[in-house]
Amino acid sequence: MPTILLLGGHGKVALHMTRLLTARGHKVHSVIRDASHVSEIASISPLAVPIVSSIEDATDASADRSMDGVQWVVWSAGAGGKGAKERTKAVDEDAAKRFIAAAIRAPGVSRFLMVSASVARREKAEWWDELDLETYKAAWNAIPAYCAAKCAADEFLWDESRKAEKKDCGWEDICLRPGALTDEPATGKVDLGRARLPGGVTREDVARIGVELLERGTGGTGVWLDLVNGDEPIEEAVERCVAQGVSARD
Numbered sequence: 001m002p003t004i005l006l007l008g009g010h011g012k013v014a015l016h017m018t019r020l021l022t023a024r025g026h027k028v029h030s031v032i033r034d035a036s037h038v039s040e041i042a043s044i045s046p047l048a049v050p051i052v053s054s055i056e057d058a059t060d061a062s063a064d065r066s067m068d069g070v071q072w073v074v075w076s077a078g079a080g081g082k083g084a085k086e087r088t089k090a091v092d093e094d095a096a097k098r099f100i101a102a103a104i105r106a107p108g109v110s111r112f113l114m115v116s117a118s119v120a121r122r123e124k125a126e127w128w129d130e131l132d133l134e135t136y137k138a139a140w141n142a143i144p145a146y147c148a149a150k151c152a153a154d155e156f157l158w159d160e161s162r163k164a165e166k167k168d169c170g171w172e173d174i175c176l177r178p179g180a181l182t183d184e185p186a187t188g189k190v191d192l193g194r195a196r197l198p199g200g201v202t203r204e205d206v207a208r209i210g211v212e213l214l215e216r217g218t219g220g221t222g223v224w225l226d227l228v229n230g231d232e233p234i235e236e237a238v239e240r241c242v243a244q245g246v247s248a249r250d
């Protein structure tokens, strides 16, 4: 049963993922920066192991060490707009790149799931209509540093994965790209793949899809899947996207 390194372990999506993964028997190394969150993580399951460490202060060497005994890595961290734009870059881009590179270097790591955002793209997607485009432009106007940082991290994951020797050894880089997140209960139904931008998606549904993709596997390298709530049951949506090789990367 693969062990997961979960970066940003006290985040809202990450807490849902921790519950789901441990319930399925996975050990989760949950990286948090605040020691007061240790008991909350540990109370989820004996399989949830809190690790107090600030990802934005990590070095290449400490990121390498964090991969020990781990097979899958999940990035669900984010500065969340707290602090100056420099901190957004430090967390959402620089730290993300550091852990992506460490995961690719680590011989035992075979999957990297990036929780990104559907607005993290340089240009309009070909399947969008005017409303999608307006939503995209509004996000880039409101939170440009965040959009740019997420773009850079996603492109790094893509580019480094294509270059990596391990791409022929079962490496899967999965970029899950939700729209605006909500704290509503999960609906279990989504628009996944070349999805719309407006509408939003519950954090619990994002966590469910992430776990489903990790466990199902994507059968190869380089999957980008946009996501909002929709009409298709999660398992069917994942199966459709994987089986048909759907990608939201133009």
Ligand SMILES: NC(=O)c1ccc[n+]([C@@H]2O[C@H](COP(=O)([O-])OP(=O)(O)OC[C@H]3O[C@@H](n4cnc5c(N)ncnc54)[C@H](OP(=O)(O)O)[C@@H]3O)[C@@H](O)[C@H]2O)c1
Pocket: 007, 008, 009, 010, 011, 012, 013, 014, 031, 032, 033, 034, 053, 054, 055, 056, 057, 075, 076, 077, 078, 079, 080, 091, 115, 116, 117, 118, 177, 178, 179, 180, 181, 182, 203
């Ligand atoms: N908000 C949206 O509408 C939206 C939309 C699309 C995608 N996303 C992305 O979805 C992902 C998950 O979102 P979410 O709502 O679950 O995020 P969240 O609740 O804000 O969680 C992010 C976590 O990252 C942690 N973190 C920040 N800096 C850290 C550091 N230096 N070391 C360790 N942990 C650190 C935070 O820790 P603390 O709790 O200690 O601050 C927090 O627990 C994020 O990558 C986000 O960018 C968000």
